[in-house]
Amino acid sequence: MKRAVVLLSGGLDSATTLAVAIAEGFHAHALTIDYGQRHYVEVQAAARVATALQAQEHRMMEFDLRCIGGSALTDEIEVPKNREEAGIPSTYVPARNTIMLAIALGYAETIGADDIFIGVNAVDYSGYPDCRPEFIGAFETLANLATKRAVEGNRIKIHAPLLSLSKVGIIKKGLELGVDYGLTHSCYDPDPDPCGHCDSCLIRQRAFAEVGMEDPALART
Amino acid sequence: MKRAVVLLSGGLDSATTLAVAIAEGFHAHALTIDYGQRHYVEVQAAARVATALQAQEHRMMEFDLRCIGGSALTDEIEVPKNREEAGIPSTYVPARNTIMLAIALGYAETIGADDIFIGVNAVDYSGYPDCRPEFIGAFETLANLATKRAVEGNRIKIHAPLLSLSKVGIIKKGLELGVDYGLTHSCYDPDPDPCGHCDSCLIRQRAFAEVGMEDPALART
Numbered sequence: 001m002k003r004a005v006v007l008l009s010g011g012l013d014s015a016t017t018l019a020v021a022i023a024e025g026f027h028a029h030a031l032t033i034d035y036g037q038r039h040y041v042e043v044q045a046a047a048r049v050a051t052a053l054q055a056q057e058h059r060m061m062e063f064d065l066r067c068i069g070g071s072a073l074t075d076e077i078e079v080p081k082n083r084e085e086a087g088i089p090s091t092y093v094p095a096r097n098t099i100m101l102a103i104a105l106g107y108a109e110t111i112g113a114d115d116i117f118i119g120v121n122a123v124d125y126s127g128y129p130d131c132r133p134e135f136i137g138a139f140e141t142l143a144n145l146a147t148k149r150a151v152e153g154n155r156i157k158i159h160a161p162l163l164s165l166s167k168v169g170i171i172k173k174g175l176e177l178g179v180d181y182g183l184t185h186s187c188y189d190p191d192p193d194p195c196g197h198c199d200s201c202l203i204r205q206r207a208f209a210e211v212g213m214e215d216p217a218l219a220r221t
Numbered sequence: 222m223k224r225a226v227v228l229l230s231g232g233l234d235s236a237t238t239l240a241v242a243i244a245e246g247f248h249a250h251a252l253t254i255d256y257g258q259r260h261y262v263e264v265q266a267a268a269r270v271a272t273a274l275q276a277q278e279h280r281m282m283e284f285d286l287r288c289i290g291g292s293a294l295t296d297e298i299e300v301p302k303n304r305e306e307a308g309i310p311s312t313y314v315p316a317r318n319t320i321m322l323a324i325a326l327g328y329a330e331t332i333g334a335d336d337i338f339i340g341v342n343a344v345d346y347s348g349y350p351d352c353r354p355e356f357i358g359a360f361e362t363l364a365n366l367a368t369k370r371a372v373e374g375n376r377i378k379i380h381a382p383l384l385s386l387s388k389v390g391i392i393k394k395g396l397e398l399g400v401d402y403g404l405t406h407s408c409y410d411p412d413p414d415p416c417g418h419c420d421s422c423l424i425r426q427r428a429f430a431e432v433g434m435e436d437p438a439l440a441r442t
């Protein structure tokens with residue numbers, strides 16, 4: 001059975017991605033990066049999700065992005081609420097997905113995995129540059145030049161199974177695969193209960209409304 | 222004056238790279254990643270070098286690659302001595318340069334720098350895949366897709382000024398620019414004094430012999 005590294009933040013998208021990797025038959029090694037995020041509760045959600053979906057293992061690694069700063073998620077910058085203006089919001093974290101994929105790549109090489117899953121989505125999202133298909137493609141090209149495993153003839157693949165799904169499509173897929181969204185946490189605020197007004201909450205709420213069910217994470221509060 | 226982030230390990234190559242960045246007129250922000258390397262003395266060497274060359278600042282960040290393992294530099298694997306066999310040696314660290322460049326990219330974005338320097342070399346080297354020109358090119362492509370700064374129209378450049386120089390060429394360039402190689406540390410062993418027999422020591426010794434001078438780091442011992 002092939003091994004895969006699955007980046008798991010603890011949010012709705014990465015929980016769905018883990019379920020997809022397992023459904024595709026991979027031995028899923030879930031990897032959560034504790035990056036000093038103000039909303040640390042998502043790291044606790046990741047542990048719950050990995051257990052519930054029966055990942056092969058769940059590893060936590062630490063890289064404190066607060067030493068870089070420059071984001072509402074890691075710095076003393078306010079998380080925007082009920083945002084209407086266009087553009088990349090202050091919740092963008094400089095080079096976050098590049099750093100996370102780089103760490104996942106090193107980990108994958110050590111455990112002998114050629115497949116890395118990441119739950120990025122370029123439809124119902126905040127416009128982060130490192131969630132776009134061209135970014136994922138460029139990272140896959142890089143991965144196949146960067147590692148001993150690739151030089152030895154293995155082909156590294158970056159899977160982004162949610163890339164072109166709407167949020168509604170993601171939720172429907174996850175429900176089919178038995179994801180319990182009550183275990184996930186998507187809000188950007190440090191509070192354990194979702195604020196309901198940040199980009200992440202708004203996108204999630206609208207999608208659950210469209211699916212015609214209450215967000216089970218809200219039912220928790 | 223333009224800012225640049227310069228990855229500085231404390232070895233001969235990165236010290237020379239820092240001198241090149243400064244000579245090219247950049248405000249050099251030296252960045253050392255403490256990755257849990259067994260040869261931690263190189264991190265101390267980095268601080269000496271940054272001070273001597275008068276870098277604009279010297280930042281240390283921590284990502285403990287021991288949590289990934291799989292290398293003689295971060296794991297309980299022996300550093301090969303007087304190596305004669307071909308191939309990528311056990312001192313290869315999975316995805317190290319990808320991880321370091323990713324962190325440098327995030328840091329560069331936060332301080333408003335579009336230029337990142339790395340002292341990789343593909344001539345007198347150990348055959349690491351992430352020291353080759355195609356790797357550097359692929360990372361530059363990725364960087365220009367990954368960040369808000371790039372999306373806003375800035376062009377990120379990865380400088381690898383030593384890429385096609387021989388070790389002798391690197392030393393000659395550094396001496397011209399006033400690098401004091403007595404401050405640098407290249408050996409892979411945890412000991413403060415160079416072992417003289419690992420790849421890194423051997424390549425360095427041969428080059429100093431060819432330049433016709435004693436390695437000032439050996440004179441220190």
